[in-house]
Amino acid sequence: MIRKAFYKTIPVMAGYIVLGIGFGILLHNAGYGIVWAFAMSTFIYAGSMQYVGIGLLTGGASVITTIITTIMVNARHLFYSISMIGKYKGSGKYKPYLIFALTDETYSLLCDDEEPSNGSLNRYRFFVSLFDQCYWIIGSVIGSLLGSMIRFSTAGIEFSMTALFIASFTQQWVESDNHIPAITGLVSTVLCLVIFGTEKFLIPSMLLITLLLTVFRKKEGMEK
Amino acid sequence: MTAMVLVIAMALTTMALRFLPFLIFGKHTPKYISYLGKVLPQAIIALLVVYCLRDVSVVTPPHGIPELIAGLSVALMQVWKRNAVLSILLGTAVYMVLIRVM
Numbered sequence: 001m002i003r004k005a006f007y008k009t010i011p012v013m014a015g016y017i018v019l020g021i022g023f024g025i026l027l028h029n030a031g032y033g034i035v036w037a038f039a040m041s042t043f044i045y046a047g048s049m050q051y052v053g054i055g056l057l058t059g060g061a062s063v064i065t066t067i068i069t070t071i072m073v074n075a076r077h078l079f080y081s082i083s084m085i086g087k088y089k090g091s092g093k094y095k096p097y098l099i100f101a102l103t104d105e106t107y108s109l110l111c112d113d114e115e116p117s118n119g120s121l122n123r124y125r126f127f128v129s130l131f132d133q134c135y136w137i138i139g140s141v142i143g144s145l146l147g148s149m150i151r152f153s154t155a156g157i158e159f160s161m162t163a164l165f166i167a168s169f170t171q172q173w174v175e176s177d178n179h180i181p182a183i184t185g186l187v188s189t190v191l192c193l194v195i196f197g198t199e200k201f202l203i204p205s206m207l208l209i210t211l212l213l214t215v216f217r218k219k220e221g222m223e224k
Numbered sequence: 225m226t227a228m229v230l231v232i233a234m235a236l237t238t239m240a241l242r243f244l245p246f247l248i249f250g251k252h253t254p255k256y257i258s259y260l261g262k263v264l265p266q267a268i269i270a271l272l273v274v275y276c277l278r279d280v281s282v283v284t285p286p287h288g289i290p291e292l293i294a295g296l297s298v299a300l301m302q303v304w305k306r307n308a309v310l311s312i313l314l315g316t317a318v319y320m321v322l323i324r325v326m
């Protein structure tokens with residue numbers, strides 16, 4: 001069971017270690033060392049939010065700004081959770097951690113198997129989630145240590161986050177027959193970026209996406 | 225001290241977003257909510273791609289060309305090998321080179 005979980009997480013391992021290193025380096029360059037890297041990766045455990053969080057820490061953001069930014073960047077977790085409600089039903093003592101550790105990548109590993117919950121499946125899902133978080137913590141800690149050693153310029157390493165999202169966008173595109181959600185997301189966000197500007201477009205985009213997908217559901221019965 | 229408060233705020237807000245749907249819809253999941261659970265992740269990933277590229281300007285040099293080339297390498301690599309790590313490493317390397325030479 002543990003071995004099966006480990007094999008499943010191998011694709012995420014390299015990605016989380018690499019992205020974790022990127023995060024650790026940036027955080028170190030911002031003046032926050034290894035304890036911060038460890039604490040953020042353990043307790044926040046949301047990749048893109050942690051990258052954004054570095055900016056909040058160095059920019060001296062207020063608590064309110066921090067909470068609002070977190071809601072905007074992480075709102076998608078609402079929808080990951082919504083789509084896992086059925087699968088995590090009856091996962092008992094594992095449930096709190098399964099919910100806490102539901103990142104983009106863990107979601108992508110666990111969202112496709114349709115089996116109902118049972119004892120061994122719950123353990124399997126728990127270990128997949130746990131391994132993923134271990135990779136992420138290890139990566140950030142290594143990055144933090146590297147940050148104090150690297151002498152060459154790491155400018156551009158932040159593109160790893162953009163690349164992560166482009167890769168999952170591409171993967172979902174080639175796997176799916178229905179491209180309406182992806183196109184809706186792309187068009188709505190670009191439109192809102194043009195209208196509202198770089199500072200204020202996230203919330204309008206999310207509202208517009210939800211609205212449009214609701215309209216499409218009524219029109220085409222897309223839920224079938 | 226302030227930084228610690230901010231990290232705690234990020235942690236608690238993220239936890240709230242993950243736990244709330246289970247607390248609210250755990251017993252009964254309306255059809256509409258399950259539909260959103262199915263279609264929204266794809267739309268949100270698209271949103272995040274745009275979010276990452278929001279500060280790219282096409283009118284000032286280098287006209288977003290590094291982002292375009294690096295982004296295309298990620299997408300093409302992903303279509304070819306279906307290995308996210310490989311795509312991310314390639315794209316980031318291409319980007320780091322391009323911003324130094326352009």
